[in-house]
Amino acid sequence: MATTKKTTTARTRAPARRKAEPSFVATTERTIKKNPYASAAVATGVISAIAAAAAGFFAFKKSGKSFTDFSNDVATSVKDKAAEASDRVKDGLADAQTMAKDQVAKIRDGLDSSKSQSEISEEALSLKETGKKSTFPLDPVIEQQSKTGAITY
Numbered sequence: 001m002a003t004t005k006k007t008t009t010a011r012t013r014a015p016a017r018r019k020a021e022p023s024f025v026a027t028t029e030r031t032i033k034k035n036p037y038a039s040a041a042v043a044t045g046v047i048s049a050i051a052a053a054a055a056g057f058f059a060f061k062k063s064g065k066s067f068t069d070f071s072n073d074v075a076t077s078v079k080d081k082a083a084e085a086s087d088r089v090k091d092g093l094a095d096a097q098t099m100a101k102d103q104v105a106k107i108r109d110g111l112d113s114s115k116s117q118s119e120i121s122e123e124a125l126s127l128k129e130t131g132k133k134s135t136f137p138l139d140p141v142i143e144q145q146s147k148t149g150a151i152t153y
Contacts, residue, residue: 022030032039060070115123 056074060067063070063073065073
């Protein structure tokens, strides 16, 4: 058999291609497509922050005060409003706690504030007249078993 001589040729390797970093626009677009609700929330937050900064800047310019005086006034106003809101919440919680204690006390005492005494007596009288009374047990099979002693309560 004849053999053929393999010739090796010097191949020049092409330089490895660097993967280009994705652009900011491409990355942002991919993120928006993957998480549209989160992206909308972020965009809304950014727009709100810009609007608040613009409103604050215009209020500062219109006040004619120095930045220190203006910021102190704003901080004091915010602290006062937060204290008022905190007091309202504390008062509301105290009222709710009192109401809950009253309701628990009524339940423990057996009082039903939704019905008056006359309504309760009227209901009892109508039940007495119709002869309705609850029987225990309601299932006839269980009743037979309980008579024979198969089930004990």
